[in-house]
Amino acid sequence: MANFSNHSKCHVMVDVEFGNPITSALMFAAGVVGNIVALVLLEVRRRRTSPSLYHILVTALLMTDLLGSFSVSPVVLTAYARRKTLVGMSADRELCAYFGFSMTFLSLSTLSIVSVIALERCLSIGHPYFYERHLSKLRGYITVALIYLGSILFCVAPFLGFGDYVQYCPGTWCFLEMSHKKKGNDQVYIGLYASFILIVITSTVVCNICVIFHLVMMQRRRKARRSGEYARSRYGRSLSMSEEVEHLLPLAIITVVFICCTFPLVLRVYINFTGSHTDTDTGTRNAELRALRLLSFHSIINPWVFIIPSIVRIIWRKSR
DSSP, rough: GGSSSSHHHHHHHOOOOOOOHHHHHHHHHHHHHHHHHHHHHHHHHHHOOOOOOHHHHHHHHHHHHHHHHHHHHHHHHHHHHHHHHHTTTTTHHHHHHHHHHHEEEHHHHHHHHHHHHHHHHHHHHOHHHHHHHOOOOOHHHHHHHHHHHHHHHHHHGGGGGSSSEEEEEEEEEEEEETEEEEEOOOHHHHHHHHHHHHHHHHHHHHHHEEEEEHHHHHHHHHHHHHHOOOSOTTTTOOOOOHHHHHHHHHHHHHHHHHHHHHHHHHHHHHHHHOOOOOOOOHHHHHHHHHHHHHHHHHHHHHHHHHHHHHHHHHHHHHHH
């Protein structure tokens, strides 16, 4: 791991001197297969019921994750195959800028959609009257479009001199500059990014906890009434207890995964702000790489959170 010893070298190195492509290949395969299977299951379920705002948002999330798998993973695998870094494969660092832009855009848009889904679930269960009166599928499409537009506008800032996309060891990654030695606009930019992610994390966790609380209370009321089915769905349709639990399990898992995959990057940025390490700190380089990989894992795990409960439900129904 001595190759991590010089931070500046990571920015300009042109040869991939170490690293294992197997991890990247497995991540790529898991992301593509997971998102495609999840989209198929979602489409099958949509045909059985009328489309909803929830389905629109989840479809947008899965499509964004799938876009991420196809837009960045092949670049990483190409770098390993050619043993050339992203900087080494382009004369003016265009490939590094593209990769950094893609990573930043995908992280912002994916996490924002996850947060909106959590808010939608919270309103649909906790405030059904407001939900039915003010929220619609059209507003879902508009929200997704605004998320994409806002993410793009934020990500083009480094091309205008506000922030910077740099290469990280082993040379197969590019992302926002997180070094504490970068002052002025670069540090403000990464600070804004980390602060926004922290706000998204907090709001998502609060909404998911709210949903879990309401679902648990609904289950208790159902047991107290000892009736065969809930009187009337808070979505305007009948909602069985199995469907309530089906919502509860993915939300609980998503909340834990969301925190584990995104918070390390936010923490890394704020630690860098303190300047408590040097650019030759091997532990810092490893921590940055782990944080970036965890951020990528989030979009890979997302579809499987929806797939596994669906498969369990199918098996359970067939075994009855």
